[in-house]
Amino acid sequence: MTTTPMADVSGRTAFITGAANGIGLGIARALVKAGANVVIADIRDSALAEAKASLGSDDQVETVQLDVTDRAGFARAADQAEARFGKIHMLIGNAGVGVMGPVIDARYDDWDWGMGVNLGGVINGLVTILPRIKAHGEGGQIVTTSSQSSLIPIPYSAIYTAAKAAVLGLSEAIRGELAPENIGVSAFMPGPVQSNIAMSGELRPEAYKGDSGYRAREEALEKRPNSPLWMEADEVGERVLAGIRANDLYILTHPEFAPGMRARFDAILASFPDEPINQPRADGISFLLGNVVFDEQLARRNAARKAVK
Numbered sequence: 001m002t003t004t005p006m007a008d009v010s011g012r013t014a015f016i017t018g019a020a021n022g023i024g025l026g027i028a029r030a031l032v033k034a035g036a037n038v039v040i041a042d043i044r045d046s047a048l049a050e051a052k053a054s055l056g057s058d059d060q061v062e063t064v065q066l067d068v069t070d071r072a073g074f075a076r077a078a079d080q081a082e083a084r085f086g087k088i089h090m091l092i093g094n095a096g097v098g099v100m101g102p103v104i105d106a107r108y109d110d111w112d113w114g115m116g117v118n119l120g121g122v123i124n125g126l127v128t129i130l131p132r133i134k135a136h137g138e139g140g141q142i143v144t145t146s147s148q149s150s151l152i153p154i155p156y157s158a159i160y161t162a163a164k165a166a167v168l169g170l171s172e173a174i175r176g177e178l179a180p181e182n183i184g185v186s187a188f189m190p191g192p193v194q195s196n197i198a199m200s201g202e203l204r205p206e207a208y209k210g211d212s213g214y215r216a217r218e219e220a221l222e223k224r225p226n227s228p229l230w231m232e233a234d235e236v237g238e239r240v241l242a243g244i245r246a247n248d249l250y251i252l253t254h255p256e257f258a259p260g261m262r263a264r265f266d267a268i269l270a271s272f273p274d275e276p277i278n279q280p281r282a283d284g285i286s287f288l289l290g291n292v293v294f295d296e297q298l299a300r301r302n303a304a305r306k307a308v309k
Contacts, residue, residue, distance in 0.1 A: 004247040005139030005182045006090060010035030013085040015078065015129060017068050017121060018095030020047035022195025023145065025054070026237030027092060032060050034241060036090070039081040041066040043095070043203060068095045068121030074128045087136045090244065091129045093122040093167075094145040094188075097200035103158040105213035111159055113208035118163030122170065130183075139182035141244050143251070144171045146189045152260045164189075175249055175293040184247035188240060191254030192230040246304070249297040 006012060014031050018024040020042035028038045032055050039062045040051050048063040055061050062084045064077040081088055099114030122144050133140035147164040149157050171187035178185055201218025209215060236253055243251035282289065 003139075003179075003182060003184075004245065005184050006141040006244050006247070009090070009241070009244065011037070012089040013037040013039065013081065013087060014090035014092055015039045015041065015081050015088050015125075016092040016094055017041045017066065017125060018043075018145075019092075020044050020051040020063075022233050023190060023193050023236055024092070024094040025051055026193075026233030026235070027094065027143075027240045028061075028237070029055060029234055030237035030241040031090075032057050036060070037062075037085045039064060039077075039085070039088075041068075041077055041095075043067050068093075068124055069116045071124050071128070074124050078128050078132060082132070087138065088129055088132055089138060089140045090143065091125050091133065091140070092143040092145070092240075093125045094143075095121045096145060097203060099159045099200065099214065100156055101214045101217045102156055106159060107211045107213045109208040109211040110214045113204060114159035115163050118160065119166050122167050126174075130178075133183055134181050137182075139184075141184045141186065141247065142171070142174070142178070143186045143188050143240065143244060144168075146171070146187050148189050148191045148252075148254065148257050150189060152257060152264060172249070172291070172293065176291065179293075184244075186240075186243050186248055186251050188243070188251040189253075190231075190236055191257055192227065193236050193253070194226055194230050194233050246300065248300065249293055 009031060014028075014036055016024050016028055016031075016038060019028050019038070019040040021044075024040070024042070028040055028051070031038050037060045038055070040048060041064050042048055042051070043066060045065040048065065052058070052061050052063050062081060064080050066073055066077045068074065078088065095117060097114060097117045099110055099118075101110070126142070130142065144167045146168040147160070149161045150164040150168040153161040153165070168187050168189065171185050175185040201215070204212075204215075204218070231253060239253050240251055242248075
């Protein structure tokens with residue numbers, strides 16, 4: 001079974017993108033309470049001071065303005081984090097935008113912006129910060145914010161789901177690679193949470209407004225209030241902290257999604273050809289037929305359930 005490199009986060013440093021409000025701020029709050037240092041990175045410069053003040057711990061908090069699609073800016077932000085706290089141990093790629101609408105209306109600017117932030121931002125974080133975590137040799141954790149939509153895609157979410165499903169697959173693919181470096185990887189797939197994601201349209205750069213089929217829809221979405229039934233960000237933050245401490249491959253928040261996920265997985269399994277396995281062919285491609293990280297996660301969760309009983 002894999003190790004738990006961040007079982008104790010006290011004194012360690014987390015770099016969190018999209019952290020000035022919503023889920024990112026909830027994660028930051030949980031980490032600060034647990035004794036970690038946090039670097040709050042967010043594109044909304046005006047929100048950073050308010051976010052820092054809400055955490056009430058200047059000694060543990062640094063803020064940096066960051067557009068996650070700006071690679072040079074990402075490097076400068078990482079330098080600032082290391083100048084303040086010495087080393088980065090946790091990278092939480094949380095920045096995201098809700099690009100939603102009928103795929104027939106989607107234009108290149110919608111695709112480029114949605115994929116650039118939701119997937120590209122995670123990639124930029126990995127390329128910039130992962131080598132720094134490896135270099136100090138103290139272990140670490142990568143948390144990538146995917147979504148329940150990566151597991152239960154719904155209509156009118158093509159761009160968002162494409163990016164979030166890619167983030168999930170990326171996380172699963174690198175989990176085994178980074179384990180020998182004592183770096184854990186967690187794919188975080190929240191359901192509806194109290195956040196400002198409905199206001200994503202306000203953040204759309206001018207460069208992505210000219211060829212867009214979604215602008216009017218984004219303006220309408222900004223007027224829609226969050227449901228009081230959506231989970232509070234601080235509760236979600238505590239769940240992410242628990243997942244980091246346990247080095248869980250998957251961090252899920254809403255048990256209400258389980259039946260729909262089961263139906264999807266059953267539909268996939270039911271679609272295999274109804275014929276015997278060709279054993280020589282299976283032997284020849286055995287390296288493609290499974291991944292030990294799934295077995296490890298099952299063993300980890302089963303052990304956790306037994307410990308509670």
